[in-house]
Amino acid sequence: MSEPRLQGLGPVLDADTRLIVLGSFPGVASLRAQQYYGHPQNAFWKILGELWGLPLAQRPYAERVQALREHGLGLWDVYASCEREGSLDSDIREPVLNDLASLRQHCPRLEAIAHNGGESFRHARHTRALGLPVYRLPSTSPANAGWSLQRKREAWAEVLRRHGVARP
Template structure:
């Protein structure tokens, strides 16, 4: 057998992990509660829209909480209208991580994350009263988020852990998630 046909025993280097960039914040002077996810899933990154996965309960929960205000349709042509709809109700959106390495969409696959700069967001949100963490991975960073906001915000912002709206959170029914989200929004007079 010639050397050209002999099997190579040298290890093949693994491809470098892909570093994903998150989405910009959706926030304004009307934002009272900032909803923080961990990092957008693959469907959201492809669409460049928060909570784009059709099985995610985020938009369905909010429509159920505000039935008198019809949610604009899903799809890229209506995403900015959805963001405006959200902002008009006092909610903002962002994620804990600005970027990370990850395969797939699960939080457990996140590697080498870089946390967003929350202090720079306060200037855009003078009415901000609470940070609602959408799931356990986001809430794990609540102390760091609070610390970055505390230097510029008086009184301290409330940090709340909400059940994740992700389809991976199958242990919570839609109705149970809805009740938890309703309690937080009601406490901040957004219902």
């Protein structure tokens, strides 16, 4: 018996996106909510909120997305769809990649790509083909317990500052 075929979320990006963060594929909570990083224990919104001086984790999702756009940060996943039971990247089966090559078309100001975690970074060869700097950031997932929140925030801050997406 195969796992259910799941469809990912659409990209959050526009012509002013300078840096895009690519995750692997949304977890169960994110798919249910139809929101990137929808699990309450995921540190993504907390880290960005601290870097931008905004209470993003407490704001409605539409306001979070607006803050991303205002800061030139885009979001997407490397996988458009997959089969998976649960939320772990290690359980992803039969993934189909998103059209990562189209990023330059949709984001003419794009300066760099950051992969959120190891599963996403496995596809860095596709993003490097765009001729931009590519970074591997520590996963903001609660499953990445090997990194403290402070270490994650420092790693994320370095990349976001380098591309003008966070205060120096």
